Every structure is written in structure tokens, then in C-alpha cells.
Amino acid sequence: MPKPEKHVFVCTQSRPMGHPRSSCSQHGCAEVFDEFLWQLQQRNLFNRVQVTATGCLGPCSEGPSVLVYPEGVMYGGVKKEDVAALFDEHLEKGETVERLLMPAEHWG
Numbered sequence: 001m002p003k004p005e006k007h008v009f010v011c012t013q014s015r016p017m018g019h020p021r022s023s024c025s026q027h028g029c030a031e032v033f034d035e036f037l038w039q040l041q042q043r044n045l046f047n048r049v050q051v052t053a054t055g056c057l058g059p060c061s062e063g064p065s066v067l068v069y070p071e072g073v074m075y076g077g078v079k080k081e082d083v084a085a086l087f088d089e090h091l092e093k094g095e096t097v098e099r100l101l102m103p104a105e106h107w108g
């Protein structure tokens, strides 16, 4: 397996309803993760980009949270409709999508 240029971690953590930390699951991460896999397949980027579901990344109230390495850029509040832009701009061109960045008080 070739070493990927980008590794995307999509938080898919769930917690019981009413938990004080909330979770990315309660904010719709499942459809975000599915869209990442769909876009990866459609764009045939398997040799360049790896997408991994992960547990809690920290800023639960701002989720769904998505972390991209090697840059260590975290996005927050990602919606299914945002995933194409993350591929177009960050994963294919290496440009950070400023409008989706996790606020600095949560990741910075």
C-alpha cells in the first residue's frame, strides 16, 4: 500500500442522549463519513488519500470534526454538502478551506 499524501480522520463518536459533551454522532457525522467514502471512490484517489473513521477528536460541541494530516488542520461543523469542497480545495490542491476551520479556541 502506498503511503497516502493526505490522511483524513472523521470523528464518528457517539454518546448517550443527554451526555454533557454531546458528540459528532448527534451532529450528523455518519452521513459526512459516508460522503467522504463516496467522494474518494468517485475521484479514484485511493492511492493519494486515506479516510479513517475515528473516535473523539476533542471539540465535540463543534462537530462533526474532521482532521487532516500531515497538516494537522481540523475542520468543524462539517456537513455532507461541504465534503466536495474539502476534496476540491484541500485534498486535491492543498488549500485550507478557511470557512470550515475549527475555531482556534478549540484547535489552535
Ligand code: FES
Binding pocket: 011, 012, 013, 014, 022, 023, 024, 025, 055, 056, 057, 058, 059, 060, 061, 063, 064, 065
Ligand atoms: S465526539 Fe467528535 S470530537 Fe468529540
